[in-house]
Amino acid sequence: MPIAYFICPDGKKAKILSCLNKCHMRERCMFLPTLRAIASSSDRKLFKPSVTELITGTREIYLKQTNEYAIDPFKTLFALHGQAVHYMNYKKHGDTILAEVRLEDSITSGQFDMFGCVLNNEDSILGDLKVTSSYKLMRALGIYKKDVSTGEIYKSGLKKGQPKLKKQTCFNGVRHVMDWALQLNYYRMLLEQNKYEVKEMVIQALCRDFSTRTAAEREITRPLYLIKINRISDIWLKRYFQYKANKLQQALKNKQLPPVCTAKERWYDRKCLGFCDVSAMCPYADVLEKQQEQPAI
Ligand code: SF4
Secondary structure, three states: OEEEEEEEOOOOOOEHHHHOOOOOOOOOOOOHHHHHHHHHHOOOOOOOHHHHHHHOOHHHHHHHOOOOOOEHHHHHHHHHHEEEHHHHHHHHOOOOEEEEEEOOOOEEEEEEEEEOOOOOOOOOEEEEEEOOOOOOHHOOOOEEEEEEEEEEEOOOOOOOOOOEEEEEEEOOOOOHHHHHHHHHHHHHHHHHHHOOOEEEEEEEEOOOOOOOOHHHHOOOOOOOOEEEEOOHHHHHHHHHHHHHHHHHHHHHHHHOOOOOOOOOOOOOHOOOOOOOOHHHOOOHHHHHHHHHOOOOO
């Protein structure tokens, strides 16, 4: 089902259509065209789950497909910003670049951002645009911090005798790009099924909080990074996406709420507590919220 309501700054829910017709508050919370853009960007017209939906938790997608739900327009602004970046890139394309084409197979469908000579004049590169946080970029680039000894020892206090430590930044960590890799590899596979040769997959990631102190502390020193994505086996990809599609299909057929999203899918509960659009309908989020409300003993 579609997104049906906006959550207004006063906490009330307003039907999107009636909001666009007339705001119940003295002044709109943002420009009307911005609200219209948010409304149309969230209008889903697909008949089968998309690649990005299948990467998401099955419970979340099930709840979105079976309920009318509400979104906070302020929380969708970064996604809208991302779409604007797509639009800017899309408008300038010449003939050698395919852009925003939706391909499908028996499992799912996916719309890639661009394919062709996007980095030089020869290569068939599958490019994807992301607008993301310095935190996600730091993890995607394999940057992490670890404690190292300063060579000194505490001479007094609770830590007396223990070595003094300092944080050291390392650049050789695991690159946490699994979701991006799943998405791009599926687009690659769809392109190859349509007889296109894909030489490389590259993400162009724009950092939305670049130039803040936090981003600098995370060693994000540029507003934009190019991140290469490795190939994943087609057999594994098909198995994974077929498994996720079956789980969703079964739940929809039996009208049965799927098991709670995995810890990774729910960002180790952070998503449930502030970023999941259907948390109001999810029993797991309800339990988490009640736990948060309990006073510390
Ligand atoms: S609230 Fe958490 S567990 Fe529930 S659907 Fe959303 S992400 Fe999944």
